Amino acid sequence: MVSKNNFAPVWVETDYPDQVIDVGEVTLGEDCRNKMSDASKRKAEKNTLVQVACALLNSGGGIIVAKSKNKDYNYTTDGIGLDLELGFGDLVKPSLIQDHFSFLQQGIGLLIFVKTWCAGLANDESTNARICSAESHLYKRSGTSAIQIAPTEAAELLQKKKKETKKNRDRQEEPPAKRPLLSSSNQNIEMPNPVKLFCSKEYVRLGETLGFGEDMHVEFKSFEKETSVKKRLSDTLPKYISAFANTDGGFLLIGVNDKTKKVVGCGKDENPSDIENEVDKAFRKVIPVHCAHCEKQENCKYSLKIINVLGESDVHCGFILALEINKFCCVVFSENPDSWKMDGKNIKSLEAGEWLEMMTGTDPVIDQLCQGFEKELSMSAAPPQCKPVYGLKGSARLDALQNTLFPVQTDGINGRPETLCTEMFAKYPNLENIMKPEGVRGVLIMSRSWAVDLDQEKNDEVVFDALLISENSPPTLYTVVQESKPDLWKHARLTAFQLKQKLVNLGGYPGMICVIPKVLECHSGALIPREIRHSDFNLDVCYPDSYGSPDIEALLRSLVIVLLSFRSCVSDQLGCEFLNLLTAEQFDILHSKYYFKNFRKVFVHGLPGTGKTVIAAQLMRKIKITLHCKTEEILYICENQPLRRFMEKQDISQCVTRLTFMREDFSMVKHIVVDEAQNFRKDEDDKDWYKKAKKISKNGVFWIFLDYFQTSHTEYNSLPQFEDQNPIVCLTVGVRNGSSIHDFIIQKMRNIVSSWFSEREVRMKDHMEELCNNANCAHTFSGKFKTLKKTQSEIIDFVILTIQTLFSQGHSCKDIAILCCTKEECVKYYSPLLLQLRKKKKVNFAQADDTDKNSIVFDSIRRFSGLERNIVFVMNPVVHKYQQEIGENLLLSAASRARTQLYVLYEKQ
Template sequence: MVSTNSSAPVWMETDYPDVVIGVGEVTLGEDCRNKMSDGKKRKAEKNTLVKVACALLNSGGGIIVAKSKNKDYNYATESIGHDLEQGFRELVKPSSIQDHFSFLQQGISLLIFVKTWCAGPANDGSTKARICSVESHLYKRCGTSTIQIVPTEAAELLQKKKIEQKRNRDRQEEPPAKRPLLSSSNQNVEMPNPVKLFCSKEYVRLEETLDFGEDIHVELKSFEGKSFRTRLSENLPKYMSTFANTDGGFLLIGVNDKTKKVVGCGKDETQSDIQNEVDKAFKKMISVHFDNCEKQNRFEYSLEIINVLGESDAHCGFILALEIKKFCCVVFSESPDSWKMAKIEIKRIEAGEWLEMMTGTDPAIDQLCQGFEKELSMSAAPPQCKPVYGLKGSARLDALQNTLYPVQTAGINGRPETLCTEMFTKYPNLENIMKPEGGRGVLIVSRSWAVDLDQEKNDEVVFDALLISENSPPTLYTVVQEGKPDLWKHARLTAFQLKQKLVNLGGYTGMICVIPKLLECHSGALIEMEKRHSDFNFDVHYPNRYGSPDIKALLCSLVIVLLSFRSCVSDQLGCEFLNLLTAEQFEILHSKYYFEDFRKVFVHGLPGTGKTVIAAQLMRKIKITLHCKTEEILFICENQPLKHFMRKQDISQCVTRCTFMKEDFSKVKHIVVDEAQNFRIDEGDWYKKAKNISKNGVFWIFLDYFQTSHTEYNSLPHFDNQSPRVCLTMVVRNGSRIHDFIIQKMRIIVSSWFSKRDVGMKDHMKKLCNDANCAHKFSGKLKILQKTQIEIIDFVILTIQTLFSQGHSSKDIAILCCTEKKCEKYYSPLLLQLRKKKEQVNFVKADDTDKNSIVFDSIRRFSGLERNIVFVLNPVVHEYQQEIGENLLLTAASRARTQLYVLYETQ
């Protein structure tokens, strides 16, 4: 059962590939007002339908099922009814009803198909709000009128408020002097003397005429009659929100607004009762601060209760003089009338969340990490979407789509080719059934679309195939050995999750549904859907509009669904956004080396190719596919900072090699190793222990010999025995100038260090150098300088000051040295000089890389982590470490995303 706080019964169908909500029996048709004498009941029905529609608009769309009370109802001749149409029209304004709703009658039920809400311009060119709302419950003063702000205007007001807050914060000024009378400014109004004098009186005379009237800061109300308390309770929140959101002002109750004469109010009330009523109204108010608000002021008001005296000083009521202060952010009279789906509930969006969603904007990437380009913007996406960024100058979203899921001029293109060939060779009767005649499109085969969508795998499913083609809605074929009731449920759930993610993650804004079909693998026969017993006892036939998807846009949304992951820069910027895997990274995870077939894999990845990102994605898939608990997956690395970084992702147990060798891991079934080239054997043979623990599970080893930090035996098998082996050569982290510098160091390493090793290793390393490629064209900055120690300190300080003035923060910067001893040499002088320059900075170790402080640590401890800007101080090693000197410098350089400064010390 789904609650919408109305009298109409509401239910949800939870076993269907779409959100289906039933609203019980309602009166439909143009003449519904004549058919229904109970206006309140009809209004309740309309409100229920509008709320449900609002929830679906904000949650990716869906279907509303309304049964007609009139058994003779005919949508074709009677439509939906004027009042309901008006409710939908106001809901989606400034869009048209047909932009978001389609209607189809099945029996006596009307199916209302709801397309997702989407920010951005409407058909008439006007701007739409980020989310859909029935009412904002935000008020403002407009001349002498109090008006509720419509959602579109609310977005504009809120953005102005946020800009105002940022401006005040940046200026860091003391509050300015009181502004001129009735001028518009950011401070509370200095009220004119007549109002102040009037409010300071102990009593006034009945019929006395005020010598001032209504204006932007004054509202007059009479509130006469027996419904005084009701009117006070209903109207006070509105006026409090009005003045708080505008410029502050006075509400005088007990004065006729037309004649300006005192009429009094609350004659039968006591002053304490009135004060209690006002306090109760005040407590209903919802004040919300923006994230960038430093004032965090309280919403305030003051009340003066003035006696009204008639002839012979008879008591004739009161005047309520409320002074409402201007609020630093926004004040709601109550939570916005805006709704969303929360699992199987329709939930009202609370004021704070509504404010956050309404004002959501893309992060200021250009200032803080110039290596990214926008692929999906919040300004033109459904409400649940997060911004998506790809690497600047790299394969953009449409290029990734063309690489992974190209659409031919005719016919159906099967992807990935190897998996299609394998499946259709094994089950030849399926090939023709899943490739319809005519049209063009893509058939995307997966061992489990449920796993691809982060859902639990069903082991009875052989494979899934998603067909996206012209002139038909997307179809998801679930291929099984035999039909069972729970398999139909799994198929529908997977189709449901795919539809939701295409909209709410991938940003698809068209009319969309995903049709599930269950197939028997050997015969290719369709398995009929079992009969269901629920309120929803008929099949949905979607309107024709759903059968003509925008294939290109749909496939681009699918690429976002499958390739997106949370960016590690999200924490730096203070807002979550997504990055995209490269095609090379994606294919390793999804097609070339699927871990169910390749339980042990050696992944050789060049610096900056995203090995740790793939390791994290791999563990998520292991957890879902193999039905694992967190304690059954183990991530092993060499240093503490990388362990802390991965532990925060809450995918697996995370330990260092030393801890792994000292403790028992009896519950562990699967192991992922990162930075394996730097593992030592001082605590014992880690490889042998890990191999034994994971003998029946997954064992993937990520390594990069170019970043080796010691020359001792690391327990890895001989290079020729590292099979199967996969290579990552597409660099995604570093600017192209930094990448070129890294390639130079790689060639030096190959020509010197590896010349002493076996020929197979050397040929392999040479090939990696030749195959290395930068995934983008963002150049970044590289400086290599020779200076004295004092000059290095001065240069670092001046550069940091410049970076701060350009909008960078401490969280962007890391300062690295070859050893901890060299860190000690520079640490205190640098920090002291920065403090003398009045720069409020802190230095932290690599363990605290998520803090808004400059990381100051050794190269080895920062291995596996990254920051936008890296200073490498005097990367010269002792004689006994000369063999790995270039490796350490390469490791340090590869940590820098956008700017790298290599500073050698001269005597």
């Protein structure tokens, strides 16, 4: 068992772009360990190394630095020592040591290179647990024994508990007349009568033989020779509490010989109240962990009967401790597991709840919720820190995105993106040959700042970065600078380190991986030597050969996840976080085509469902780290409160509506991002929001996202004329809506183009027509679209019946929105729908402001602008005469809010 002692290892900054933990001086090699006289020191050293190795395995890998106490140490002849080899071997079972560790001697020290743990196949027959652990400290009953559960079994145990809980809950919800009798297997075990009779006694005789033996529900312990029963209880009880509570409950009888079944007694000189206190302490020491599905949230229950043991002439000879331990609804740990991870620069011991959550983590069940998604990276085959990644069903899959963005040629190096490569090599011609080695295949990926791409602060001394991924060589990150300056090497190392960590912990790359930093002078192309570090154990950047042959395509797929992933807005509905991927079009805008240091003001014309708000959020994150901004220096402006509140929760910037923007002063603001700008209007005092925003951001970034197809009013919106909007970026790839819904949206767009524009708006009409022609859906998921014409009462009945069906299929209130054109329509449908639905099932309606609540959103189309839900009902989308010219726009806007199902319901006149 690994001890939980305080240990000395420290995270150190070295020339290695990796997590490096220095464990100080240890005894290495078999012969040296045999000569050590102090076994406890030897064990402590092994435990320390196992702890550090476990932490690195669970945190993306890294390097352990160990200095040998033996000045004659030679790894080739001495090895690492059998005890350490066994410790590492037990840690990574069922994998082999060489699957996770490489060793390299440097001087009298040893570098231990640790590859990330991965939940994928360890070999042809078995699968690793989700995280690496030395001991679980979870027990169960197996026959007459209490055995420790292997980490790989923890998920199985929890799944079994979930099924039992659900089964019992379903039974309790059935009407009493229909409910079958519960069998003993569905309750705490009904103990055999002999055990119950024995535990009801006030005293027993010394030497008396019990009429029953040990089994799964009964355990005997003697403790007759123990000088301190209290200490033995403290050491022993947690294990048996965990075992009985995690199985079917049972009895621990202390003071009975387990071989002869005879009463021997224990604790003759102990005070019964002290024993009771010790047992109570043991139950407070164990760690009960409730699962998310559990409603009980109670502690492990028990009862203790202390029975007197009498000898001849009724002489007191001790006690029998009859401890009944109830079955627990979830799981009970005897103590926190022996499992560690890196927490920044510290090694952190995982607590039981966190360990269980990580160990049992699974991909979200999205069959009904998000039918348009398909899995790109699964938690069941990824390193411990990874989150599941989903792409759009039928869209460019991960390998297709990789081939589009970072294609690997049959030979030679492919430079990407081409425009940036051309620009930089033209400006700095001496760099091209150095960074394009001949005779190997691979990809050279340029970025104006790889630090920014990895969500790190930009270094303004860096001209650009180039990542070379090629065969037969570790990835190399070239940092190109104007001149050598202090801390540039440190910046290069940290960027390479962050890239390596993200390739593993976000992108899911499971192999041995390092990223080698190199710093180049831009004009000459000369390598700038790294800083020389003076220390007792100077490390050269030299990885073992096992790091020199990465799987190029797999590595590039992980890189695609690193660069294109973002938190899915559906995560909140599921209650667990997972990631989606940007499209190639969205990535191109954010990372290469329109770099905002060159294009300070940009108009983004995005069609419905193309992800304008997603890009706006990603853009603000880039502004923050590239231009070294504080949150209050970036301002996000939209028209309606619900969208403002949604963006405010992301904590990237200040978020206000147009009305607030016009009322208040924003002296701290330097950069502005405007969303849904087509629906902005002039202030009542005839003030112009566009002029104010332009003035505030005159030295900063000013991006305006808009979609004329979703215009919801006929007033002047203060935007410049189409001819004066420059540059214009277009988003035409739909990602939100099922293809059947997308087709309906395209139809409405064509209707708008044909009827909305006057003769003097010919250029704008041509532009909008071109957008329609270029519009396409990024995926093949159809979804469901239906349009019906019914009476008001029939519409109400249809909505109620459809929602009931959706609930029976596993959908929740959080999936549904009911949208009306006007407040009058909202009033007309609100009460009858809510009244009828509450008769069928307990439901609540909420306005668009509360879209994160588990309620059906019931609101106007305008207020729901910029938001989305899986299923949308559009109620009688017929506008008043004075709004007829935007009737199609409102319907299109409502339709584009639906991800998977859309119902457009017209009233019969």
